[in-house]
Amino acid sequence: xxxSGPWAARARVLGIVVNPVAxxxxxxxxxxxxxxxxxxxxxxxxxxxxARARRALARLxxxxxxxxxxxxxxxxxxxxxxxxxxxxxxxxxxxxPGAETTADDTRAAVSAxxxxxxxxxxxxxxxxxARDVAGAVWAVCDDCVPVLGVPAGVKMxxxxxGLTPETAALAASRHLAAPERHxxxxxxxxxxxxxxxVRLYGTVQVPALPAGVQPAKGAPAPLADDATALxxxxxxxxxxxxxxxxxxxxxxxxxGHALGLATTPLGxxxxxxxxxxxxxxxxxxxxxxxxxxxxATLVLxxxxxxxxxxxxxxxxxxPAVLRALAAADPAGLAGILxxxxxxxxxALPEPVLHVDLDDPELAAELAGYRxxxxxxxxxxxxxxxx
Amino acid sequence: MSELRNYHAAVWDEPLVMELSAxxxxxxxxxxxxxxxxxxxxxxxxxxxxxxxxxPEVAExxxxxxxxxxxxxxxxxxxxxxxxxCTMKYNPRVGEQLSGRDGxxxxxxxxxxxxxxxxxxxxHRFDLMLRGLSGMDRFVFQPGGGAHAAYTHTAVTRAxxxxxxxxxxxxxxxxxxxxxxxxxxxxxxxxxxxxxxxxEEDGYASLDALKxxxxxxxxxxxxxxxxxxxxxxxxIKEWVDAVHEVGGLCFxxxxxxxxxxxxxxxxxxxxxxxxxxxHKTFGVAKGGGGPAVGAYGCSEELATYLPGPLVEAxxxxxxxxxxxxGVGRVREYLGNLNQVxxxxxxxxxxxxxxxxxxxDISVLANNYMEVRxxxxxxxxxxxxxxxxxxxxxxxxxxxxxxAETGITAVDVQNRMGDYGIDAFWLSHEPWIVxxxxxxxxxxxxxxxxxxxxxxVLAHVLEEGRSDPxxxxxxxxxxxxxxxxxxxxxxxxxxxxxxxxxRRKSGRG
Ligand SMILES: Cc1ncc(COP(=O)(O)O)c(C=O)c1O
Numbered sequence: 011x012x013x014s015g016p017w018a019a020r021a022r023v024l025g026i027v028v029n030p031v032a033x034x035x036x037x038x039x040x041x042x043x044x045x046x047x048x049x050x051x052x053x054x055x056x057x058x059x060x061a062r063a064r065r066a067l068a069r070l071x072x073x074x075x076x077x078x079x080x081x082x083x084x085x086x087x088x089x090x091x092x093x094x095x096x097x098x099x100x101x102x103x104x105x106x107p108g109a110e111t112t113a114d115d116t117r118a119a120v121s122a123x124x125x126x127x128x129x130x131x132x133x134x135x136x137x138x139x140a141r142d143v144a145g146a147v148w149a150v151c152d153d154c155v156p157v158l159g160v161p162a163g164v165k166m167x168x169x170x171x172g173l174t175p176e177t178a179a180l181a182a183s184r185h186l187a188a189p190e191r192h193x194x195x196x197x198x199x200x201x202x203x204x205x206x207x208v209r210l211y212g213t214v215q216v217p218a219l220p221a222g223v224q225p226a227k228g229a230p231a232p233l234a235d236d237a238t239a240l241x242x243x244x245x246x247x248x249x250x251x252x253x254x255x256x257x258x259x260x261x262x263x264x265x266g267h268a269l270g271l272a273t274t275p276l277g278x279x280x281x282x283x284x285x286x287x288x289x290x291x292x293x294x295x296x297x298x299x300x301x302x303x304x305x306a307t308l309v310l311x312x313x314x315x316x317x318x319x320x321x322x323x324x325x326x327x328x329p330a331v332l333r334a335l336a337a338a339d340p341a342g343l344a345g346i347l348x349x350x351x352x353x354x355x356x357a358l359p360e361p362v363l364h365v366d367l368d369d370p371e372l373a374a375e376l377a378g379y380r381x382x383x384x385x386x387x388x389x390x391x392x393x394x395x396x
Numbered sequence: 397m398s399e400l401r402n403y404h405a406a407v408w409d410e411p412l413v414m415e416l417s418a419x420x421x422x423x424x425x426x427x428x429x430x431x432x433x434x435x436x437x438x439x440x441x442x443x444x445x446x447x448x449x450x451x452p453e454v455a456e457x458x459x460x461x462x463x464x465x466x467x468x469x470x471x472x473x474x475x476x477x478x479x480x481x482c483t484m485k486y487n488p489r490v491g492e493q494l495s496g497r498d499g500x501x502x503x504x505x506x507x508x509x510x511x512x513x514x515x516x517x518x519x520h521r522f523d524l525m526l527r528g529l530s531g532m533d534r535f536v537f538q539p540g541g542g543a544h545a546a547y548t549h550t551a552v553t554r555a556x557x558x559x560x561x562x563x564x565x566x567x568x569x570x571x572x573x574x575x576x577x578x579x580x581x582x583x584x585x586x587x588x589x590x591x592x593x594x595x596e597e598d599g600y601a602s603l604d605a606l607k608x609x610x611x612x613x614x615x616x617x618x619x620x621x622x623x624x625x626x627x628x629x630x631x632i633k634e635w636v637d638a639v640h641e642v643g644g645l646c647f648x649x650x651x652x653x654x655x656x657x658x659x660x661x662x663x664x665x666x667x668x669x670x671x672x673x674x675h676k677t678f679g680v681a682k683g684g685g686g687p688a689v690g691a692y693g694c695s696e697e698l699a700t701y702l703p704g705p706l707v708e709a710x711x712x713x714x715x716x717x718x719x720x721x722g723v724g725r726v727r728e729y730l731g732n733l734n735q736v737x738x739x740x741x742x743x744x745x746x747x748x749x750x751x752x753x754x755x756d757i758s759v760l761a762n763n764y765m766e767v768r769x770x771x772x773x774x775x776x777x778x779x780x781x782x783x784x785x786x787x788x789x790x791x792x793x794x795x796x797x798x799a800e801t802g803i804t805a806v807d808v809q810n811r812m813g814d815y816g817i818d819a820f821w822l823s824h825e826p827w828i829v830x831x832x833x834x835x836x837x838x839x840x841x842x843x844x845x846x847x848x849x850x851x852v853l854a855h856v857l858e859e860g861r862s863d864p865x866x867x868x869x870x871x872x873x874x875x876x877x878x879x880x881x882x883x884x885x886x887x888x889x890x891x892x893x894x895x896x897x898r899r900k901s902g903r904g
Binding site for chain 2: 072073176177180183184187352355356360361378379380381384387388389390391392393
């Protein structure tokens with residue numbers, strides 16, 4: 011028998027973009043490098059992303075020696091290619107950026123790579139870079155091109171990164187070998203905002219190869235990552251007159267969609283009797299709403315791959331808001347509805363959810379086993395730790 | 397390390413038997429029917445078919461050759477098969493001979509009981525033997541597999557709570573992430589909500605997690621133990637007690653019975669019901685090897701709800717009787733009794749001591765394998781911190797090997813087939829261990845077979861280091877190469893009959 015299965019049918023195209031200044035702030039105590047390259051350099055920071063890019067690409071070349079590659083010019087990519095015999099490399103047109111690249115350079119490169127028809131967009135950077143990449147992909151074609159991050163930033167809360175440059179290379183090689191075989195899944199891009207809060211900035215498709223939960227070829231249907239049916243079930247259960255606070259995240263946002271409301275996946279929305287009372291509400295708005303409703307339920311998703319329930323990406327759900335909620339609902343904090351798809355639960359490093367609140371008493375009340383709904387008629391329990 | 401034998405599977409790239417058909421070709425030409433018995437005139441017109449059935453028209457040597465070829469294309473299944481969680485034992489041929497005898501093969505289930513006494517006695521006596529092994533009060537053999545027995549349990553659970561007026565309230569069935577997927581699936585199919593407990597540090601779900609979800613809404617717990625990582629949950633009695641305390645039922649999926657045969661009884665642990673897979677544990681072929689039986693046994697209290705008919709020993713011999721308050725039928729007649737006869741023969745030959753010894757050998761063989769496998773670089777054990785011995789199988793991981801080489805467990809699996817052995821089983825979904833594999837030695841393979849299997853794995857792991865492409869693109873020496881699996885989940889594409897194949901491939 012010959013060795014080329016149908017999976018090897020077509021050479022796949024890999025797009026590469028590197029944020030050469032990503033990660034520089036880390037060692038010198040900055041919380042990110044965006045807009046602070048000067049400061050970082052002044053503090054003596056060295057570039058870290060180029061070396062990590064080379065690690066990932068060298069490994070990828072070993073794993074996939076026969077590949078079509080489109081790469082951004084100069085410091086944005088081409089400079090960091092390893093000796094890549096066998097790769098058919100195209101460097102994007104355009105002026106060589108200087109060493110001090112900007113977010114605009116990243117975004118322009120991503121637009122051009124998407125236009126070049128890449129099958130996977132490999133970027134090297136951190137959460138800030140992920141935001142730029144996600145934004146630029148969406149601007150062209152929503153989430154049409156799967157994205158994968160080589161971790162090289164200061165912060166990497168987004169669920170789009172390989173654990174190491176080498177594991178990112180492994181995931182990329184597996185995906186490129188047979189994109190349809192493994193498919194993609196939705197992943198959240200999060201970053202800290204100006205106030206230091208972790209926020210959800212959007213979603214992208216990533217190769218469905220979270221370490222270890224990759225389903226076998228030809229096995230029964232891979233883990234459903236489809237929140238729509240679950241959201242429809244939850245939406246159908248909503249009680250009249252009760253205030254529902256829909257937390258951030260793609261899963262919970264589907265509840266708003268099921269109700270036909272223009273909720274946002276990025277913040278907390280308030281819904282009552284099928285009406286949208288507030289979009290992306292802040293703490294004050296939430297307290298005000300809770301004061302005006304005598305029954306309320308909070309619906310939460312699980313943020314990113316780390317399993318945060320409260321305290322990451324949803325700081326507007328402050329201890330004060332949670333106490334007001336407990337007062338409004340006789341079931342108290344136990345009444346919080348947690349939604350997470352089986353794929354999300356499966357990708358958690360352990361079956362544990364985390365709560366990080368500046369209120370130990372409240373955190374203690376949230377600790378313990380908590381029911382998590384995963385699909386219509388399906389649930390699990392996860393241990394909440396504080 | 398033994399020298400690996402040179403191997404290449406037969407490759408018969410030949411058409412389906414339907415495609416071999418040529419009009420008018422015959423293997424055997426029977427004489428024309430006697431005029432007065434000609435179906436065309438003897439049968440009522442309404443039952444006569446209008447068109448002849450679409451049977452392949454082939455000559456006898458074509459048929460023989462075709463099926464001989466198919467029998468050569470088993471992808472290592474009749475080689476050494478340590479395909480874990482499936483307990484792929486060698487099944488003595490004498491079982492086939494028994495069930496092929498006229499006294500079995502020529503019977504029809506609609507015959508009068510008085511003409512089926514031998515068969516009914518075998519069914520009854522085998523029921524008594526399984527009662528002895530489990531402590532349950534009655535078994536039925538109607539379910540056509542393990543999953544079907546799990547479904548039978550959900551039907552019995554429904555009937556039990558309906559009878560008590562609690563069905564509206566008892567909506568929840570609890571299982572664990574390490575239970576076989578048929579447990580949540582059948583619970584869901586029967587209309588229950590499913591709660592899946594996660595596996596925690598010790599390799600099994602925690603009693604506290606169970607307690608956190610128990611309530612007056614609990615209908616049942618459905619669980620296997622040991623699970624299919626060979627890990628035995630030592631707190632199982634407390635689990636059962638906790639479920640009973642809130643009024644729920646407990647079902648023991650005893651598919652992984654091989655390591656504990658004759659060593660524990662489900663009823664003594666408090667379970668209300670259990671199932672055994674005859675086509676796995678009890679000397680009956682599994683998988684493509686033949687029809688299956690999930691023997692479902694339960695307590696006297698639940699026996700009220702069993703699907704009928706039940707076999708009884710009376711003063712006038714063995715009879716089949718309906719079970720008036722039972723759930724009806726889950727399958728026609730008494731089930732695949734040809735398999736029950738084989739299992740009855742097997743268990744009679746093994747005896748109580750033999751089956752206990754077989755359990756011990758299977759645990760010993762697995763622990764021997766575990767020592768050798770863990771010596772291979774890149775192979776680790778799931779839940780290594782749980783140092784208690786695994787029973788009849790162990791879940792391993794190739795995570796480190798994959799990180800080193802880029803070669804996954806599926807790649808290794810594909811390549812192992814090139815040495816003429818059955819590759820390993822990975823793990824049920826969802827994978828909670830990265831790059832998993834799960835061999836199970838059972839009691840029937842020789843030490844030489846087990847060593848050879850390990851040697852093949854060791855060799856393939858080395859091949860992955862020196863020539864990754866060779867492993868990634870395997871199999872090369874097998875009946876077929878890699879398949880495009882993308883349509884396996886697509887009901888518009890798959891076909892298990894010729895008619896469906898023609899319709900779905902747009903050929904008529
Ligand atoms: C633990 C367990 N339960 C149930 C089953 C389902 O049995 P079947 O394939 O006969 O439906 C299996 C299959 O091997 C199993 O391993």
